[in-house]
Structure formats: structure tokens, C-alpha cells
Amino acid sequence: MTEVTKLAGHRFAQADYAIGRYAATVPSDTTLADVTHPEFFANHLTVFRRGMTIDIVSDDFGLDCTLRVLAVTKTTAVVRVIRLFDEDSAPRATATEVSPAEVSFGGPHHKWRFLHGGNVIQTGFDTRDAAEKAADRYVQQMKG
Secondary structure (H helix, E strand, C coil), X not given: CCCCCCCCCCCCCCCCCCCCXXXXXXXXXXXXXXXXXCCCCHHHCCCCCCCCEEEXXXXXXXXXXXXXXXXXXXXXXEEEEEEECCCCCCXXXXXXXXXXXXXXXXXXXXXXXXXXXXXXXXXXXXXXXXHHHHHHHHHHHHHC
């Protein structure tokens, strides 16, 4: 039989406080070194608390990480990385088949348009060719 060690005499109790969780969107050229610099969040230190987490995503999704705030002073915040998305080691999603978009004329108001899954996606194309090109771009974007 397996011996179970019980959690007794340790610091384990219901939290009487909430650890804040914030999110930040940063420009595409921002690096991990930038966001872990102690002065990066200098304008937001009044809301920072020790132990809180910050989810950071860049505009192009190149940087995607979670930071834990370890210490806050009047001018700096010391953080550590607790999660960092790495494109090379991330599991790959399996390719799925995306249904084709339908191109049709929607009348004088909609003009040429394309639909996907029965929903009108975009309208106002002057030619069928322009609507087909936009529909192809849309389907390619859905495929990834």
C-alpha cells in the first residue's frame, strides 16, 4: 500500500486576499528583455502588488508570456517569467479542412459578396473577381 504524506502543520489556508491578474498589450517589436526590465512598468506601479500576475501579448503575438511581480518600489517592479510561449517547442495543431466560401450577387445594395457557413462575411465588391479574391484570402487566413 502506498504511504500518503498528509499536509499538516504547513501554511495552507484559504486566501483572505486576491492576487491581481492584469493584461498588457505591447507593440510588436517589444522583447522579453524589455518587459522584464525593472522600469518597464514605471507608469503603472500604483496598481501593482507583490504576487500579482501580468499576461503580456504583443500586437503580432510574437511575445506571449506571463510575469509574476516579486517586488514593487516607487520607481521599479521586479518580475520573473512564469510562462513563455515558444513557437518552436509548441505543439502543432492538426490541419483541418475549411469549407470554401460562396460568392454571390446580393443585389444593388450588397453588390458582390462572399459568404462562409451561411453567414455574409463581406459585401460591396464591384466585380465577382474581387469578391472571389477576398474570399480566397479569408479562407487562407482561416487555415492559418
